[in-house]
Amino acid sequence: MKIDIENITMIYPSGKKALSDVSFHAVSPGFIGILGPNGAGKTTLMKLLIAGLVPTKGEILLNGKPLLPQEKELKAQLGYLPQSFGLYDELKVTEFLDYMAALKGIRDKAEIQRVISCTGLEEQRKTQIRHLSGGQRQRVGIAQALLGSPQLMILDEPTVGLDPEERVRFRNIFSELAQDKIVLLSTHIIDDVQAVCSRVLIIDGGKILYDGEPSALIEQTEGKVGVYVAHDGDAVPEGCRVVSKVNVSEGVLCRIAGENLPDYAEPVRPTLEDAYLCCIHEGARA
Numbered sequence: 609m610k611i612d613i614e615n616i617t618m619i620y621p622s623g624k625k626a627l628s629d630v631s632f633h634a635v636s637p638g639f640i641g642i643l644g645p646n647g648a649g650k651t652t653l654m655k656l657l658i659a660g661l662v663p664t665k666g667e668i669l670l671n672g673k674p675l676l677p678q679e680k681e682l683k684a685q686l687g688y689l690p691q692s693f694g695l696y697d698e699l700k701v702t703e704f705l706d707y708m709a710a711l712k713g714i715r716d717k718a719e720i721q722r723v724i725s726c727t728g729l730e731e732q733r734k735t736q737i738r739h740l741s742g743g744q745r746q747r748v749g750i751a752q753a754l755l756g757s758p759q760l761m762i763l764d765e766p767t768v769g770l771d772p773e774e775r776v777r778f779r780n781i782f783s784e785l786a787q788d789k790i791v792l793l794s795t796h797i798i799d800d801v802q803a804v805c806s807r808v809l810i811i812d813g814g815k816i817l818y819d820g821e822p823s824a825l826i827e828q829t830e831g832k833v834g835v836y837v838a839h840d841g842d843a844v845p846e847g848c849r850v851v852s853k854v855n856v857s858e859g860v861l862c863r864i865a866g867e868n869l870p871d872y873a874e875p876v877r878p879t880l881e882d883a884y885l886c887c888i889h890e891g892a893r894a
């Protein structure tokens with residue numbers, strides 16, 4: 609499978625420009641994390657990809673041909689987890705998955721069992737959705753997206769509201785998925801991307817600020833992150849911003865990022881989070 613997004617601009621009827629001249633290309637297999645603050649345009653991009661929105665300008669190609677006339681082919685190969693989705697509270701987990709499978713034209717009952725075990729929902733299979741925890745509901749959402757082993761999976765903030773243990777479980781599910789598919793996962797939790805994605809897109813203000821390997825983004829930030837112990841009244845060094853502050857016995861351990869670190873800051877190896885924050889900050893300045 610191959611997806612080409614060519615110079616997409618999306619302006620909502622309200623006049624809000626949510627994406628501005630965005631291009632990217634993906635071929636399977638690929639696990640792509642889409643990172644960006646709230647309002648960056650992540651959901652808009654995903655809705656365009658599932659043909660739920662029509663771009664104002666530009667073109668989306670699926671396997672080299674325009675997406676919209678192939679909507680049926682797309683839906684047959686698509687697993688989608690929307691950012692907010694309604695579940696049928698009165699249905700049991702298996703009943704809901706049965707229903708979703710029917711909508712997708714899947715008749716094989718073994719497929720329902722397969723997605724239940726993939727997402728670790730065996731114990732909840734006969735539970736009404738209304739009685740599930742937040743994380744279990746999210747898992748039901750993932751399970752329906754997995755039905756039929758779609759070649760394209762679009763997961764819009766699937767780990768929001770999950771506790772750390774559940775997030776780890778999700779990552780394990782996701783990394784198994786990536787082997788033969790295109791998976792697009794939007795999140796603002798950087799650890800999710802670090803754990804599973806071979807490629808990351810950083811979006812802010814409707815523009816792609818970075819597209820590449822997470823490790824290359826970190827390299828790009830090398831030498832721009834440092835730590836020092838600050839005391840009361842110390843100003844933030846010029847041109848730098850504070851990434852984190854931790855109280856220690858000597859004062860406040862400040863982690864700062866900037867093009868030119870002051871001499872007293874000891875350079876440290878940047879994390880993906882540092883690199884992400886630098887990227888967003890530089891994008892905002894540009």
Ligand SMILES: Nc1ncnc2c1ncn2[C@@H]1O[C@H](COP(=O)(O)OP(=O)(O)O)[C@@H](O)[C@H]1O
Binds near residue numbers: 620
């Ligand atoms: N239906 C809509 N009508 C008008 N503006 C919208 C609509 N949906 C989203 N937006 C705006 O478009 C921008 C991008 O939104 P969205 O794609 O949801 O971002 P993200 O998913 O990264 O938080 C935001 O400024 C948002 O307010």
Ligand SMILES: [Mg+2]
Binds near residue numbers: 651691
């Ligand atoms: Mg969103």
